[in-house]
Amino acid sequence: MNDLLTVARIIGAAQRIILTGHIMPDGDSLGSVVALGLALETQGKEVIFVSGDPIPAAYAFLPEANRFVIGHLPPGNYDLLLVLDCSTPERLAHVCRNHPLLNENSVCIDHHASTTLFCRYNYIDPHAAAVGEIVFDLLQVLGIPLTRPIAESLYVAILTDTGSFRYENTTAATHRRVAALLDTGIDPAAIATRVYEEKPLRGIRLLQAALASLKVSPGGRVAWMTLDWGTMQALGATDADADGLVDYARIIEGVEVAILLRETAPGKTRIGLRSKRYVDVNRLAALFGGGGHPRAAGCLVDGQPDEVAARIVPVAMEAAGE
Amino acid sequence: MNDLLTVARIIGAAQRIILTGHIMPDGDSLGSVVALGLALETQGKEVIFVSGDPIPAAYAFLPEANRFVIGHLPPGNYDLLLVLDCSTPERLAHVCRNHPLLNENSVCIDHHASTTLFCRYNYIDPHAAAVGEIVFDLLQVLGIPLTRPIAESLYVAILTDTGSFRYENTTAATHRRVAALLDTGIDPAAIATRVYEEKPLRGIRLLQAALASLKVSPGGRVAWMTLDWGTMQALGATDADADGLVDYARIIEGVEVAILLRETAPGKTRIGLRSKRYVDVNRLAALFGGGGHPRAAGCLVDGQPDEVAARIVPVAMEAAGE
Incomplete structure (x- = not known):
């Protein structure tokens, strides 16, 4: 140096x-x-x-x-x-x-x-x-x-x-x-x-679709959203349009782990993970072959968003102590 | 002084x-x-x-x-x-x-x-x-x-x-x-x-409902969202929860006038108006008995959000040169 x-x-x-x-x-x-x-x-x-x-x-x-x-x-x-x-x-x-x-x-x-x-x-x-x-x-x-x-x-x-x-x-x-x-x-x-403060309409439409899919775990510590390939295609949405979407799940009061599951190609789902205080999402991502930082991590897995959610959400809930 | x-x-x-x-x-x-x-x-x-x-x-x-x-x-x-x-x-x-x-x-x-x-x-x-x-x-x-x-x-x-x-x-x-x-x-x-970065879940659900109602004029210069009394009640949403919602319509590329129409009591609709560059929404609001500033104004009118939208959107489109 x-x-x-x-x-x-x-x-x-x-x-x-x-x-x-x-x-x-x-x-x-x-x-x-x-x-x-x-x-x-x-x-x-x-x-x-x-x-x-x-x-x-x-x-x-x-x-x-x-x-x-x-x-x-x-x-x-x-x-x-x-x-x-x-x-x-x-x-x-x-x-x-x-x-x-x-x-x-x-x-x-x-x-x-x-x-x-x-x-x-x-x-x-x-x-x-x-x-x-x-x-x-x-x-x-x-x-x-x-x-x-x-x-x-x-x-x-x-x-x-x-x-x-x-x-x-x-x-x-x-x-x-x-x-x-x-x-x-x-x-x-x-x-x-x-x-x-200048977003393409498709970006707002993508946010609309993501929020429409928002689910929260019974204890309120895990929140997740899904976007399938058909939605991405129908809106002509780009990777950049999906940037920051996961934050809308993260900022919910009481949520510790926020997850965005986005199908980036048919049958391929990108998982974006965020945590607020104590869950190491880097370790969570590693379980699915990914990585990152303790509060922000990601991975790319086979499967459609809903199937993938069914696998990762229970693990996230356990990590969050729920 | x-x-x-x-x-x-x-x-x-x-x-x-x-x-x-x-x-x-x-x-x-x-x-x-x-x-x-x-x-x-x-x-x-x-x-x-x-x-x-x-x-x-x-x-x-x-x-x-x-x-x-x-x-x-x-x-x-x-x-x-x-x-x-x-x-x-x-x-x-x-x-x-x-x-x-x-x-x-x-x-x-x-x-x-x-x-x-x-x-x-x-x-x-x-x-x-x-x-x-x-x-x-x-x-x-x-x-x-x-x-x-x-x-x-x-x-x-x-x-x-x-x-x-x-x-x-x-x-x-x-x-x-x-x-x-x-x-x-x-x-x-x-x-x-x-x-x-800490919002109650009802605030995110309100954003979801507002975005689900988003409409854009044919020329793309006016965007509006509606929230009726039933939605506000069902979510237990407060005035504070609705703060800033109109910005999601305002930031759309090409939109000059953004409007949020929110039923604050049965049959009473609050119109929030924002503009970006050239429309004087203060004048627009004045036509409906309200006021404010050139880029941010509001008014409270009789009627439900959809009815009120049918009255104000055409006026906003004209003001925006559409």
Whole structure:
């Protein structure tokens, strides 16, 4: 592991930079890439923004979102591969995964505790709420001032990775960095509206279908919802539309384990598990061949949602002491 | 209107204080009362916390929430009536509304642009995101340090009145104040969970019923949901449970006007109206005898939700240019 000054020196010495985040990009990955890319360009560097997957509609408003090169790399003499918010080489865009620069001159900046050190230089701070926070600090080390587009991008990164400042990773330093971003005159309310308050109708229809299936165990400690393949198909719903649905079961008072069972292909059901206080859903998921964290885990099993529910709900009830 | 120093002087000179917010109390009203009350007690003052209505379950975790006196006032020689977050005398607890101190020695601290100056002394700052922000500044003027319970209460006030820092009222100064609150060691994630992530099952069932009724106009600019009296009764749902439901219609992409029609008594339907960008729903509500703001308004009309929808939806479609 290297320190931030070393990493800043490597980046400062580069001239033509490939800058990338992780596949299935989120707000922190995209916002951090845009912010750092724009900042480095103010120093006369050439930067190419690479993504392994298309930019999700919710982030299309980001400054320079249309500059991302998806799935290919224009020819050129690059001298640095700069990777943000990516914890394993498997999450790199395909075109970066086997790039010669990975061994020669590459920097990874990340905040996942589990990050593999797969770049030549690595700066990993698991205490950072978002990679956007590290980029903020890096710009100070590099002496690059915040412009509005840079501040906007960092705001998106921090806003999304802290769940609107509600997650445990949020610190006093987070709010101080955000205050400095707002000092540039960006409009945080407009950004929050774009990120959180524009959903396709099919997303609301999917929520409707999920809630219609909501069941709660007799003791009230387990709540589950099912979405079958026919419903997903009929609504034209995507994986992104299903994001966060399980939370509607989790927030019910008294519920300890929340489960979403979603048929992602005929006869294949993805189980999403959440717990509130004491059930280790990572262990629960492991029983079905999956894994994750103590409070959030998942697995993919054979069977239709209702059949799978009949198998996992009793186990979840036992784990919840019901 | 008085300045903050004058108001601080009046409060500093008082010894036995009646402290109150507004009826149907929210997070800013309750959090500000608790924070200022605890702070003044550290100065040796006696403070009685008064509420016109019971403390909502979502705020029962606030420090000293059980100290609120509801609907009555213990006898005593009070020398100051201190009113927070209350824009008109009609929103005062009944026992404060006609209290002799109102004319003799009373202070109102508020942030509503429309506040009537009904106290002897008044400090109104419409630029404050929450009264909690003004109390934060007042404590600095009074030289009272932040303790954890004070910081927790102010955090609740600011968190809720900024919609988790997403509303337009959020400024860089808001984030700086919040950073200082977090410096005391409070747990913002635990607070956010208590405020936002614990809903009674009946609230989720009400959302389910509302979404099941969701209709969208042919052009996609108007979306509406209906909840009839029977549904409200069957679920035992309260007004608080219905709070925010209209937002599920508002966030649909392309929707300009969102409407929730809820039967609050047999044959009486409350219309909640929201718009996104250009329709003045205040004018729309006025056509039905109601009012509000350009982007949020409401009215109460005779009729059942479906009948009322048949009358207002066409008008909303026309207003939305459909």
